[in-house]
Amino acid sequence: xxxxxxxxxxxxxxxxxxxxxxxxxxxxxxxxxxxxxxxxxxxxxxxxxxxxxxxxxxxxxxxxxxxxxxxxxxxxxxxxxxxxxxxxxxxxxxxxxxxxxxxxxxxxxxxxxxxxxxxxxxxxxxxxxxxxxxxxxxxxxxxxxxxxxxxxxxxxxxxxxxxxxxxxxxxxxxxxxxxxxxxxxxxxxxxxxxxxxxxxxxxxxxxxxxxxxxxxxxxxxxxxxxxxxxxxxxxxxxxxxxxxxxxxxxxxxxxxxxxxxxxxxxxxxxxxxxxxxxxxxxxxxxxxxxxxxxxxxxxxxxxxxxxxxxxxxxxxxxxxxxxxxxxxxxxxxxxxxxx
Numbered sequence: 001x002x003x004x005x006x007x008x009x010x011x012x013x014x015x016x017x018x019x020x021x022x023x024x025x026x027x028x029x030x031x032x033x034x035x036x037x038x039x040x041x042x043x044x045x046x047x048x049x050x051x052x053x054x055x056x057x058x059x060x061x062x063x064x065x066x067x068x069x070x071x072x073x074x075x076x077x078x079x080x081x082x083x084x085x086x087x088x089x090x091x092x093x094x095x096x097x098x099x100x101x102x103x104x105x106x107x108x109x110x111x112x113x114x115x116x117x118x119x120x121x122x123x124x125x126x127x128x129x130x131x132x133x134x135x136x137x138x139x140x141x142x143x144x145x146x147x148x149x150x151x152x153x154x155x156x157x158x159x160x161x162x163x164x165x166x167x168x169x170x171x172x173x174x175x176x177x178x179x180x181x182x183x184x185x186x187x188x189x190x191x192x193x194x195x196x197x198x199x200x201x202x203x204x205x206x207x208x209x210x211x212x213x214x215x216x217x218x219x220x221x222x223x224x225x226x227x228x229x230x231x232x233x234x235x236x237x238x239x240x241x242x243x244x245x246x247x248x249x250x251x252x253x254x255x256x257x258x259x260x261x262x263x264x265x266x267x268x269x270x271x272x273x274x275x276x277x278x279x280x281x282x283x284x285x286x287x288x289x290x291x292x293x294x295x296x297x298x299x300x301x302x303x304x305x306x307x308x309x310x311x312x313x314x315x316x317x318x319x320x321x322x323x324x325x326x327x328x329x330x331x332x333x334x335x336x337x338x339x
Contacts, residue, residue, distance in 0.1 A: 039069075052113050054085065055089065060311055082334070085291050088305070089116050099150065100146070104155075113156060116158050117307055123173060144192070156197065158192055159305075162234040202231070206234070212249040240266060240304065258301065258302045265310055267289045278317055281317040288334050311328070
């Protein structure tokens, strides 16, 4: 229904080589071990079309290794469709500086740009599957300071607070929290933009929302004009075509800002069956979308990115585990349904 529900938060960490600190879901049970990586052979994509870093030790890479170990080669090759694409690295609430440093150092070592997702705004997700966030405004400011310190001068693109502005507009976030949230987002953009090589994309909802006239001013109040652009379709399923149309309408109202599109699971478009209130949550019959690239179909689109990590649950619906946990069966279906 909305852009973000179900990304979850990651709080555990694993070290890959000497420099990489990998965030994983603290309750995912997928065996993060500080002393060993996934064991799968995971490469980077061609830098000219896809400059973002592929984490060779993410949940999908570990699943590839597990399938290969069990002799399930066909399933391993399907999940490799996910494992060999760059996906957003979601910074957890507990160790923002260490996690941001680990990811950006690993990306820098590979000559790539890290893609980080910051999802810790107070009163996050209106008490639904991905509820939580920083305890208060000062805690959030300290968390952002930690992220910025961890990034340093390394090449990084940041997706800032999926759904945070949209939920101010659609009535989901109570009025009493609005003023603080606008201030926190504006300050976060300023802090991150002060870094030497960091781009910031403030989240702006999705094509299913369909009301650029209602959200463009709140985006400005949240500091969008100081950001590099905005993101659309995060964790959602709307087609790239529809997302481009929505983004271009919005761009025209916020100074011609470019945008990025989450294409991670939009290969078959949105789900239209079942309960309309939960069509966004682990919908069946979906597919991986266009692979991440900066070679897009429109000049205003900076990149197609996989912000949501395909194969991670949206929440405890339709038989899925908690939000953010790896769900191998769902990941396999996404991959098998993709072109």
